[in-house]
Amino acid sequence: MGFDFAAEGPKFMQLLIGIAAFFVVVAVLLLLVDRVPMRRRARLPAAIMLAPALALLVIGLVVPAVRTTVLSFRSGDGRSWVGLDNYSWMLSAPEAVTVLRNTLAWVVLVPLLVTAIGLVYAVVVDNTRFERLAKSLVFLPLAISFVGAGIIWKFVYAYRPPGAEQIGLLNQLVVGLGGTPKQWLLDPPLNTLFLIVVLVWIQAGFATVVLSAAIKAIPSDITEAARLDGASPWQMFWRVTVPSIRPAVIVVLVTQSIGTLKLFDIVRTMTGGQFDTSVIANEMYAQAFRYGETGKGAALAVFLFVLVTPIIGYQIRALRTRRQEVG
Amino acid sequence: MSLPTRPARLVLAGVACVTLVATGCGSSNDDSSSPGASAECAPYSQYGSHPGTTVSVYSPIRDKEADAFLQTWATFAKCTGIKVDYEGTGEFEAQIQVRVDGGNPPDLAFFPQPGLVDRFVKAGKLKTAPEKVKALATQNWTADWLKYTTIDRKFYGAPLGSNVKSFVWYSPKMFKEKGYQVPETWDDLIELSDKIAADGVKPWCAGIESGDATGWPATDWIEDVLLREGGPDVYDQWVTHKIPFNDQKIVDAVDRVGSILKNDKYVNGGYGPVNSIASTAFQEGGIPITTGKCALHRQASFYSSFWPATAKVAPDGDVFAFYLPGNNASEKPVLGAGEFVTAFADRPEVQALQEYLATSDFANSRMKLATYVSANKGVDLANAQNPIDKLSMEILRDPNTVFRFDGSDLMPAAVGAGTFWKGMTDWINGKDTKSTLDFIEASWPKS
Numbered sequence: 001m002g003f004d005f006a007a008e009g010p011k012f013m014q015l016l017i018g019i020a021a022f023f024v025v026v027a028v029l030l031l032l033v034d035r036v037p038m039r040r041r042a043r044l045p046a047a048i049m050l051a052p053a054l055a056l057l058v059i060g061l062v063v064p065a066v067r068t069t070v071l072s073f074r075s076g077d078g079r080s081w082v083g084l085d086n087y088s089w090m091l092s093a094p095e096a097v098t099v100l101r102n103t104l105a106w107v108v109l110v111p112l113l114v115t116a117i118g119l120v121y122a123v124v125v126d127n128t129r130f131e132r133l134a135k136s137l138v139f140l141p142l143a144i145s146f147v148g149a150g151i152i153w154k155f156v157y158a159y160r161p162p163g164a165e166q167i168g169l170l171n172q173l174v175v176g177l178g179g180t181p182k183q184w185l186l187d188p189p190l191n192t193l194f195l196i197v198v199l200v201w202i203q204a205g206f207a208t209v210v211l212s213a214a215i216k217a218i219p220s221d222i223t224e225a226a227r228l229d230g231a232s233p234w235q236m237f238w239r240v241t242v243p244s245i246r247p248a249v250i251v252v253l254v255t256q257s258i259g260t261l262k263l264f265d266i267v268r269t270m271t272g273g274q275f276d277t278s279v280i281a282n283e284m285y286a287q288a289f290r291y292g293e294t295g296k297g298a299a300l301a302v303f304l305f306v307l308v309t310p311i312i313g314y315q316i317r318a319l320r321t322r323r324q325e326v327g
Numbered sequence: 328m329s330l331p332t333r334p335a336r337l338v339l340a341g342v343a344c345v346t347l348v349a350t351g352c353g354s355s356n357d358d359s360s361s362p363g364a365s366a367e368c369a370p371y372s373q374y375g376s377h378p379g380t381t382v383s384v385y386s387p388i389r390d391k392e393a394d395a396f397l398q399t400w401a402t403f404a405k406c407t408g409i410k411v412d413y414e415g416t417g418e419f420e421a422q423i424q425v426r427v428d429g430g431n432p433p434d435l436a437f438f439p440q441p442g443l444v445d446r447f448v449k450a451g452k453l454k455t456a457p458e459k460v461k462a463l464a465t466q467n468w469t470a471d472w473l474k475y476t477t478i479d480r481k482f483y484g485a486p487l488g489s490n491v492k493s494f495v496w497y498s499p500k501m502f503k504e505k506g507y508q509v510p511e512t513w514d515d516l517i518e519l520s521d522k523i524a525a526d527g528v529k530p531w532c533a534g535i536e537s538g539d540a541t542g543w544p545a546t547d548w549i550e551d552v553l554l555r556e557g558g559p560d561v562y563d564q565w566v567t568h569k570i571p572f573n574d575q576k577i578v579d580a581v582d583r584v585g586s587i588l589k590n591d592k593y594v595n596g597g598y599g600p601v602n603s604i605a606s607t608a609f610q611e612g613g614i615p616i617t618t619g620k621c622a623l624h625r626q627a628s629f630y631s632s633f634w635p636a637t638a639k640v641a642p643d644g645d646v647f648a649f650y651l652p653g654n655n656a657s658e659k660p661v662l663g664a665g666e667f668v669t670a671f672a673d674r675p676e677v678q679a680l681q682e683y684l685a686t687s688d689f690a691n692s693r694m695k696l697a698t699y700v701s702a703n704k705g706v707d708l709a710n711a712q713n714p715i716d717k718l719s720m721e722i723l724r725d726p727n728t729v730f731r732f733d734g735s736d737l738m739p740a741a742v743g744a745g746t747f748w749k750g751m752t753d754w755i756n757g758k759d760t761k762s763t764l765d766f767i768e769a770s771w772p773k774s
Contacts, residue, residue, distance in 0.1 A: 076741065076772050077450075095749075095766065159606060161599035186602050186756055274541050274752050275605070289421040290539065291741035292446060293772070 025052060065305070072298035076291075086299035098276050099283045099300075102192050106199075106263060106279060107307075111256035113200045115249060118207020123237060126215055135212065139205035146202070150269030153198045157184040157270075188276035195277060198266050203259070207252045214248035215241060247322060254315045261308055280304050368406035374683055377676035378408030384680075385426065385433035387419035388488075388666070391632075395697040403683050409676045418539060420744050427452055432671035435681060437487055439666045440736040441475035442743050447669075448478045454673045455481045456681065463685040467703045471730050475737070476667050485685035488693075489665035489702040491719040492547050492627040492733065493554075494648035496613050499641075501622060509649045511656040513555065517586075520593055523622045529596035531587055532621035533604045534612030535752065542748030544609045545755060546735045547662065548588065548625060553580040554660040555653045559729050566734040568771055572742070573764035581760045588755065596621025605755045616646060625651060627664070628719040632698055640713050648715055650722075661722055664733040665702065739772050746770040 029052070033045040075082045090096045125134040141149065158168030162180050166172040171181035185191045218241065226240045242249070264281040271277045273286060280300050288297025388396065393415045404411050414433070416422050420443065426432055432452065438444045447453045456464070456476075464473055464485035476483040495516075502509070505526065510516040523530035535544045554562050557576045564570045565577060587593050588604065595603045597615025604612075610633050613624030617638050624630075628648070631640050638645040653659055668684050670677055683689055687705025694701065694710040702723040711717035722728055735743035746767045754763040 077446075093769070159599070159603065161597070161603065183602060183606055186606060268539075272539055272541055274749065275756055276753075285421075286745070289424055291745040292424065292739070293741050 068298045068301050071294050072302045074295050074298075076293040076295050078294050082295060086295045087303075089296060090299050090303060095278075096283070098188075099278045099280060102277060103261065103279045105189075105192055106196060106260050107257055109193075109196050110199050110203070110260040111253045113196070114203045114207045114256050115211075115252050117200065117204045118252065119211050119242075119249070121204065121208045122212035122215055123241065126212065135205075135208060138208050141202045142205045144202065146199075146265035147269050149198055149202050150266045153201075154185075154270050157194060159183045185271050185277070186275050191271065191275055192277050195266055195270055198270070199260065199263065203256060207256075210248055210252055211245060214245035218244045247318070250315075250318060254311055257311050258308055261304060261311075280307075367402060370688065371403055371406040371683075374403070374407050374679040375675065376408055377679060380408065380674070380676040381410040381412050382435060382674075382677050382680050383412040383433040384414065384435045384437070385419070385423060386413070386415050386437035386666070387417070387439055388437060389415035389417065391697060395693060395699070398696055399689065399693040400680070400683065403680070403689075407676070407679060409680060411680065420740065421539075427671070434672040434674070434677045435668060435670050437666040438484075438669055439664065440740070440743065441667065441732065442737050442739060444476055444483060444667060444669055445478055446740065448481075448483060452671060453483050454670045456484050456670070457673070457678045459682050460485055460678070460685050463682065467685065467687055467705050469702070469704070469724075469726075469730075472665075472702055475732055476669065484667045484669035484681070486702060487666040487668050487684060489700050489719075489723060490627045490629045490663055491700070491722055492662040492664060493551050493651045493660070494626065494628055494630075494715075495651050496616060496624040496626055496630060496646055496648045497622060498616050498619070498645060499643055499647050500645060501616075501619060507622075510652050512652050513654055516652050520587070520623070524592050528620065528622055529592070529594060530622045531593045532596035532598060532612060532615045532624050533588060533594060534598070534607030534609045535604055535755065536606055536608045540744070540748060541605070542750075542752040543735065544612065544626065545584075545588070545604075545751035546747050547627070547733065548584045549577075549581055549751065550731075550734045551625070551651055551662045552584050553577065553734075554662055554729075554731055555658070556580040556583055559660060559731055562731055562734065566737050568738075572768035572771060573761070577764060578760055581754070581764065585754075585760060602756050605752055613646075628700055628715050629698075631713055631715045640715060642714060648718075659727070660729045660731065662731055662733060663702075663723065664736055741772050742767060742770055 029048055032048050036044050036048075071078055072086055073081060073083060075085075090100070121134075121138060125131045128134070144152070155167065156169045157171075158166075159171060159181055160166050160168070162175075166175055166181055168181075170184060175181055184194050222244065223236070223240060226236055231239065262281050263279055264285065267273055267277055267279050267282045268285075273279075273282045278286070281304065284297045284300040284304065286297075287293040287300065386393070393413065397411070397413055400411055403409070420440070423433075423436060423438075423443070427447065427450075444453065461482045464482070468486055472486050472489075473482065476485075497509075501507070505523075507519060507523070508515075510519050520530040533544065533548075535542050537543055550562070553565065553576075556579055557565070561570070561576050565572070565574070570576070589601050591601055594601055595607065597618065597620035598604070598607050609626075613621070613626055613630060613633070614635070615621035616624055617635060630648075634640060634646055640646055650659065650661075668681055670681055687703050690699075690701040690703040690706045691710055693699050694706065694712065694716075698712040698716055700716050700719045700723070702720070704724055706720065708717055708720055711720065723730065735747050737743065738747065750758075750763045750767045753766075754760065
């Protein structure tokens with residue numbers, strides 16, 4: 001079936017209306033700003049210009065956040081107050097505790113592994129002949145969507161009974177080494193580790209590129225001075241490289257932590273949260289939308305928000321201090 | 328409210344055309360200028376003429392089956408001028424909630440879960456079915472089928488397709504070669520399984536992996552066996568939570584399933600140890616039967632469309648199914664399921680389509696196109712695509728059949744589409760019966 005412009009007409013109309021509305025709003029704002037007396041041009045125009053963004057922020061972020069928080073104190077169908085029941089479920093029910101435990105494993109392991117692998121890789125390939133190629137290769141998985149990566153790795157872990165032809169890379173290797181094929185994704189807690197590998201595989205390239213750029217930005221006088229003082233490669237790494245690129249390492253750690261907390265796609269694609277592999281974001285979706293337990297889903301969402309907040313706070317503070325240092 | 332007179336309707340349609348900037352109007356105007364004129368359209372004149380209108384349908388049915396539906400109502404759409412905007416999704420249960428909450432409900436939805444219908448009725452979102460639909464449904468279906476969408480004495484929609492779940496697929500060829508007999512009682516079934524196992528083949532194969540819905544084939548197993556272990560009354564009490572989920576009777580039924588599904592001598596033919604059931608896609612669960620690596624696979628009538636195209640589905644062919652036996656040959660409880668057509672809107676064109684879908688004409692034309700089972704009594708069995716469809720419909724319309732709807736579809740979604748599936752997956756993966764059922768019982772919504 002081809003693309004029928006006429007049939008899509010209403011959508012184009014909506015698009016046009018949207019664009020027109022945008023221009024009208026901008027024109028009205030500019031007109032308003034223009035009317036404001038010159039001497040008061042500092043505060044009021046700023047407020048006027050900020051108003052639309054603020055309105056969108058309130059509608060798109062503040063209102064839903066408040067509503068979610070309210071829902072987390074209500075029953076599954078949202079019709080009666082249940083106090084802290086949803087939270088006590090989250091912290092006491094075995095299946096919910098498993099979810100929290102898994103999320104913790106993800107959040108501790110992924111940023112550490114990604115940063116460590118990215119850093120070592122960046123240092124090792126730094127200034128070698130094949131640096132570009134090596135960096136492109138490790139960067140490639142980043143171009144794959146999480147769902148795509150999940151499907152690829154599902155094949156890597158695929159299982160066929162002993163004796164049958166293995167279609168999974170990992171089991172083929174195991175069989176080649178004389179072992180028996182295993183069902184990697186079925187046995188907790190190891191299955192969570194096999195899922196973590198997938199995210200590390202995707203994100204290591206990001207860490208490599210960011211950290212490699214930071215390494216290249218280390219002033220050469222510092223490295224030369226260290227070398228003249230007779231620093232061994234080991235000392236170079238720990239005493240010069242790592243301290244110099246500390247801000248970049250923190251950026252990688254922080255972005256990875258936040259990204260991992262929100263992780264959903266890989267778990268959902270590969271196990272659907274079965275076999276004790278569920279994480280907060282996946283469980284939140286399942287509770288709220290599949291089981292119709294909006295209260296429990298909202299409680300998980302609020303908890304996730306609470307977990308992310310300190311990391312963002314830390315990031316903002318770090319940014320501010322750096323700006324003060326620079327300024 | 329009376330319908331607008333003809334000129335008024337044309338004007339309305341014209342206005343709709345201008346506002347929508349749609350070309351679809353041109354053709355529908357042509358139709359409306361001579362509604363019911365051709366012989367082809369004569370049977371559809373009773374649904375009226377609704378040029379320029381659109382009815383959106385949201386459904387879990389996709390691919391080939393969905394194409395057959397589109398083809399079935401194509402003439403209806405042409406003659407009434409209604410454009411049917413069909414959308415099939417693999418995540419119906421979650422997405423219908425999102426659409427309704429988002430203020431964007433479809434006009435019609437095909438619900439496979441009466442439990443979900445109940446939730447939307449309680450939330451005040453669904454419209455009661457028009458009188459004509461109710462009359463058609465009463466005429467075409469047994470009372471059993473009507474009660475699933477009758478909530479607080481109000482009727483919300485007629486059934487659409489159906490399936491029979493109490494089937495065990497097997498290979499008639501293999502049975503003939505090895506001299507196996509189709510079992511008539513549960514004891515015969517176990518005896519047969521032992522015999523096959525002694526011949527060096529793992530008798531049973533199964534797969535319960537189904538993406539988001541992983542675990543559902545195992546819940547069907549439990550329901551089917553509970554119908555036999557406890558009888559229909561216990562089954563009803565269990566579904567409505569009059570007895571707890573971890574009642575001893577349920578424990579017994581689950582253990583009886585376990586004597587097959589968790590028995591390393593019996594499973595998983597062609598795939599490996601017991602826990603390979605959890606990672607085998609349900610579509611592939613029975614396929615080893617075609618290679619002789621497995622002999623028995625309990626799955627619904629619709630499994631007939633999953634066999635390789637080369638396998639002949641017939642009593643003397645490569646694969647066929649027998650009725651999952653009861654405790655003795657005279658007890659024949661049947662587990663089944665189906666979809667229900669319910670409406671979120673009550674515009675005349677929506678009701679016209681709803682009415683058409685409830686007729687036996689619709690079921691008959693749908694059946695002529697591709698495999699389809701309907702419990703509609705007006706269906707001509709000669710239209711059945713294969714012997715399994717025919718057998719299923721015979722069972723469904725037999726007044727002596729004790730029919731029960733798939734329990735997990737009747738329970739609250741938190742259990743029926745959540746912890747029951749998850750629990751059974753964990754159970755297959757090694758968790759014991761008691762703690763699995765305790766977990767499910769604890770998750771039953773309190774209210």
